[in-house]
Amino acid sequence: MSKAELSPPRGTRDFYPEDLRLRAWLFEHFREVARRFGFEEVDAPVVEHAELYQRKAGEEIVEQLYHFHLHDRHLALRPELTPSLARMVIARQGALRLPLRWFAIPQCWRYERMTRGRRREHYQWNMDVWGEPDVTAEAELIAALFAAIDALGLAPGDVKLLVNHRRLLEEAVRARIPGREEAFEPLCVVLDKLAKIGEDAVLEQLSDPAGPVGLPRAVAAELVASLSARGLDEAGRLAGPASPALAELRRLFELLDAYDLADRVAFDASVVRGLAYYTGIVFEAHDAGGKLRAVAGGGRYDRLLESLGGRPLPAVGFGFGDAVIHELLVERGKLPDPRRRLDALVYPFSDAERPAAVRLAQSLRARGDSVELVLGHVKPKRALADADRAGAVRIYLVGPDEKARGVARVRELATGQERLEPLPAGG
Amino acid sequence: MSKAELSPPRGTRDFYPEDLRLRAWLFEHFREVARRFGFEEVDAPVVEHAELYQRKAGEEIVEQLYHFHLHDRHLALRPELTPSLARMVIARQGALRLPLRWFAIPQCWRYERMTRGRRREHYQWNMDVWGEPDVTAEAELIAALFAAIDALGLAPGDVKLLVNHRRLLEEAVRARIPGREEAFEPLCVVLDKLAKIGEDAVLEQLSDPAGPVGLPRAVAAELVASLSARGLDEAGRLAGPASPALAELRRLFELLDAYDLADRVAFDASVVRGLAYYTGIVFEAHDAGGKLRAVAGGGRYDRLLESLGGRPLPAVGFGFGDAVIHELLVERGKLPDPRRRLDALVYPFSDAERPAAVRLAQSLRARGDSVELVLGHVKPKRALADADRAGAVRIYLVGPDEKARGVARVRELATGQERLEPLPAGG
Numbered sequence: 141m142s143k144a145e146l147s148p149p150r151g152t153r154d155f156y157p158e159d160l161r162l163r164a165w166l167f168e169h170f171r172e173v174a175r176r177f178g179f180e181e182v183d184a185p186v187v188e189h190a191e192l193y194q195r196k197a198g199e200e201i202v203e204q205l206y207h208f209h210l211h212d213r214h215l216a217l218r219p220e221l222t223p224s225l226a227r228m229v230i231a232r233q234g235a236l237r238l239p240l241r242w243f244a245i246p247q248c249w250r251y252e253r254m255t256r257g258r259r260r261e262h263y264q265w266n267m268d269v270w271g272e273p274d275v276t277a278e279a280e281l282i283a284a285l286f287a288a289i290d291a292l293g294l295a296p297g298d299v300k301l302l303v304n305h306r307r308l309l310e311e312a313v314r315a316r317i318p319g320r321e322e323a324f325e326p327l328c329v330v331l332d333k334l335a336k337i338g339e340d341a342v343l344e345q346l347s348d349p350a351g352p353v354g355l356p357r358a359v360a361a362e363l364v365a366s367l368s369a370r371g372l373d374e375a376g377r378l379a380g381p382a383s384p385a386l387a388e389l390r391r392l393f394e395l396l397d398a399y400d401l402a403d404r405v406a407f408d409a410s411v412v413r414g415l416a417y418y419t420g421i422v423f424e425a426h427d428a429g430g431k432l433r434a435v436a437g438g439g440r441y442d443r444l445l446e447s448l449g450g451r452p453l454p455a456v457g458f459g460f461g462d463a464v465i466h467e468l469l470v471e472r473g474k475l476p477d478p479r480r481r482l483d484a485l486v487y488p489f490s491d492a493e494r495p496a497a498v499r500l501a502q503s504l505r506a507r508g509d510s511v512e513l514v515l516g517h518v519k520p521k522r523a524l525a526d527a528d529r530a531g532a533v534r535i536y537l538v539g540p541d542e543k544a545r546g547v548a549r550v551r552e553l554a555t556g557q558e559r560l561e562p563l564p565a566g567g
Numbered sequence: 568m569s570k571a572e573l574s575p576p577r578g579t580r581d582f583y584p585e586d587l588r589l590r591a592w593l594f595e596h597f598r599e600v601a602r603r604f605g606f607e608e609v610d611a612p613v614v615e616h617a618e619l620y621q622r623k624a625g626e627e628i629v630e631q632l633y634h635f636h637l638h639d640r641h642l643a644l645r646p647e648l649t650p651s652l653a654r655m656v657i658a659r660q661g662a663l664r665l666p667l668r669w670f671a672i673p674q675c676w677r678y679e680r681m682t683r684g685r686r687r688e689h690y691q692w693n694m695d696v697w698g699e700p701d702v703t704a705e706a707e708l709i710a711a712l713f714a715a716i717d718a719l720g721l722a723p724g725d726v727k728l729l730v731n732h733r734r735l736l737e738e739a740v741r742a743r744i745p746g747r748e749e750a751f752e753p754l755c756v757v758l759d760k761l762a763k764i765g766e767d768a769v770l771e772q773l774s775d776p777a778g779p780v781g782l783p784r785a786v787a788a789e790l791v792a793s794l795s796a797r798g799l800d801e802a803g804r805l806a807g808p809a810s811p812a813l814a815e816l817r818r819l820f821e822l823l824d825a826y827d828l829a830d831r832v833a834f835d836a837s838v839v840r841g842l843a844y845y846t847g848i849v850f851e852a853h854d855a856g857g858k859l860r861a862v863a864g865g866g867r868y869d870r871l872l873e874s875l876g877g878r879p880l881p882a883v884g885f886g887f888g889d890a891v892i893h894e895l896l897v898e899r900g901k902l903p904d905p906r907r908r909l910d911a912l913v914y915p916f917s918d919a920e921r922p923a924a925v926r927l928a929q930s931l932r933a934r935g936d937s938v939e940l941v942l943g944h945v946k947p948k949r950a951l952a953d954a955d956r957a958g959a960v961r962i963y964l965v966g967p968d969e970k971a972r973g974v975a976r977v978r979e980l981a982t983g984q985e986r987l988e989p990l991p992a993g994g
Contacts, residue, residue, distance in 0.1 A: 146654050146658060146876065147654075148611065149614055149615060149616060149640070152612035153612065154610075154611050154612070154651075154654075154655050154658075155609055155610035155611065156609060156655065157609055160607075160608045160610055164608070175937050176932040176936065176937055178909055178937055178938055178939035178940075178957075180584035180587075180907060181587045181591070182581075182583060183581075183590075184575065184581050184582065185575045185576060185581070185688070186613055186644075186674065187576055187579065187644065187676075188575070208635035208636070209635070210678070211678070213576070215576060224575075224581075227573050227581075228581050228583065231573060237956050237957070239942055239943075242584070249614075251637070251638070261612070269942070272943050274942055274944065276921070276942040276943055279925075280940060280942065287932070395921070395922075395925065398921065398925040398926060398993075399925055400929075400993075448573070449573065480607060482605055494822070495822075495824075495825035498822065498825040498826055499825060502710070502826060505603040505714070508603070509603065510604075510605055511604070512604075512605035513605075513703075513707060515699045515701055515703040515704050515707065516666075516700065516701035516704070529664050530605075530664070566827075
């Protein structure tokens with residue numbers, strides 16, 4: 141094989157033991173938070189029908205679909221889990237106890253040019269509530285998101301949640317250009333790119349008469365300017381006091397106060413989210429310095445089920461990837477170094493002591509210890525060095541003398557203290 | 568979307584909460600056994616370069632490769648993990664502490680016609696030892712395999728391990744047709760199909776002059792007949808007393824005696840395994856009734872690293888899938904029904920009590936409880952029914968009276984007993 145083919149495909153990762161310990165550490169925290177919030181874990185296939193993701197173009201996630209044809213099927217590696225979950229809900233709609241509280245930690249793929257050093261796969265913790273129209277669902281989800289941030293060891297000031305409401309923008313669009321409902325989703329997709337491609341390019345795309353939005357340039361400029369609104373008071377000026385979206389935002393902030401999270405959340409009109417399907421409140425968690433991409437993001441998507449042929453069902457959720465949180469933990473000096481835990485190495489000096497060593501190793505395992513049995517024929521010095529390198533707590537030495545006396549010599553590796561323990565009976 | 572597209576792609580699975588609890592139960596046992604045996608978890612990409620799997624044709628696993636071209640790359644969904652692990656070992660050869668004890672639980676894919684109701688994806692617990700030529704490695708792996716069988720609740724008699732040695736067959740081939748080393752791997756691939764396609768078809772393939780094996784028909788018939796050998800004494804007659812392969816088998820059985828496993832393991836010359844890369848001892852775990860496919864299987868593959876361009880390194884491992892063990896657990900009446908564990912439901916009667924209910928739910932979560940906070944506006948009867956259906960241990964009722972008194976009414980759902988508990992301070 142060529143050297144390139146001995147690497148993982150570009151943009152994907154191998155997980156050596158130390159990498160996997162870190163992944164397991166992260167996933168354990170996600171699972172533990174989900175458990176405490178009463179969410180149940182689910183999963184769906186890694187490969188789905190590509191059609192599941194074929195929404196309106198313009199979304200990064202659809203344009204970067206990892207898709208292919210195989211035996212007359214058009215398939216895709218999942219770029220996100222939500223459409224699969226929607227499919228699963230539709231298949232059992234009517235038989236499920238609502239609201240559903242589902243979580244998952246799927247690996248997801250996107251085929252992106254590797255210019256920015258971003259990977260083509262990541263894991264994403266998904267938390268979704270299906271069947272609850274009330275903003276209490278948003279509040280619970282945001283609380284779970286912060287519970288994970290805290291559990292991972294970040295300080296309360298390290299991450300800030302920015303919240304917006306798509307209907308604020310929708311109301312603004314409707315007031316200016318009535319009867320153009322179909323332009324709203326592509327509008328959001330374009331506005332989401334503001335930080336990435338800049339104001340000029342956004343205005344260009346919004347006012348392109350051949351494009352899916354096609355706004356008069358002045359209206360486009362007005363909308364882009366409105367995205368600078370910060371804080372609920374400015375939101376009020378944008379929306380007018382009777383706006384239902386504004387009322388929902390106010391209620392969310394009141395609820396978050398009961399969770400002691402009000403000072404970690406702020407209204408920010410520039411948060412639009414790049415997925416077409418959001419319909420209500422949207423939110424993004426960012427590092428306080430604002431240097432990294434979003435740590436997590438989500439929102440309400442009350443029309444997704446209908447768009448896939450199901451009966452209407454309100455839903456809200458977020459995704460929390462493994463990449464940006466890793467960068468942030470490194471930056472804040474909070475990335476742990478989970479060590480291997482090995483209770484014991486069992487070392488028979490020769491084949492004559494091996495049956496006794498096997499029985500000893502098995503009896504230690506039966507009581508729950510993690511035990512490496514030294515394999516093959518190894519010199520004592522090497523066995524001791526191995527025990528050190530493996531980080532073992534102790535080594536059980538079974539030589540001819542010990543065997544004759546029916547004992548093992550046990551050395552605690554931290555202190556060098558030795559004692560004798562009886563070998564298990566047998567053989 | 569069409570109805571077909573609302574299902575998972577053919578041969579793949581959705582995991583609803585009850586499915587995922589069962590998967591998690593199985594994986595926990597795999598992980599726990601691996602931990603006790605001192606194995607470290609690893610993982611590799613789901614999508615690999617297809618070339619990694621392009622060995623000699625004839626293997627089911629290669630012929631059923633789920634592969635596709637994308638942006639000038641020839642990629643494949645992994646059909647097994649071992650080649651990826653070999654790639655990872657090669658990339659760090661020299662820097663790794665040997666022997667490596669690695670395990671993984673990858674999802675793997677094969678594109679098989681769905682005639683037999685078999686799925687196109689499965690999870691497979693992989694346990695491998697890299698860098699140990701001695702048969703003590705085989706013994707440890709077989710002990711771990713049985714530790715999992717036992718941990719899953721099967722009886723000692725439910726699963727039997729059949730063992731063979733590829734070099735026994737190799738010695739027999741060499742004695743009959745010297746200088747045909749290249750025919751050995753395809754020979755094994757064909758012999759492995761005996762139970763599936765029958766003796767006539769196997770003889771046909773072995774003696775096809777245009778095929779990769781091309782044995783004289785009489786020699787082919789002799790080899791097939793030799794596969795009926797059972798027990799080490801018959802193996803001895805096959806091999807001759809000076810056979811190194813036979814000596815290794817005898818040593819394995821002695822070692823397994825120390826593990827108390829000798830009566831669960833038997834020599835069986837018909838076990839060949841369908842993977843081309845095995846070089847030594849091979850084994851398969853079967854249900855005692857012999858009705859199902861193999862529960863697990865593995866063997867020694869000392870030349871895989873070389874064949875991929877690495878330096879020679881002995882290796883041995885097994886794969887233990889999630890499909891056949893599931894069938895066997897069902898058949899033996901041992902499939903568990905892992906229930907959801909929910910400690911509490913917290914129910915505010917109305918918005919006025921919600922902040923107090925939020926603080927209560929958060930304080931219960933902080934102490935580790937799994938808590939559903941009732942969302943939206945729900946009648947008391949519905950909240951109680953929900954608590955029952957969710958299997959909650961208790962429900963915390965926070966109504967106007969309770970809130971005024973600064974307490975929650977706590978009802979244990981198993982007994983109906985009620986008590987009052989103080990609400991956390993705040994707000």
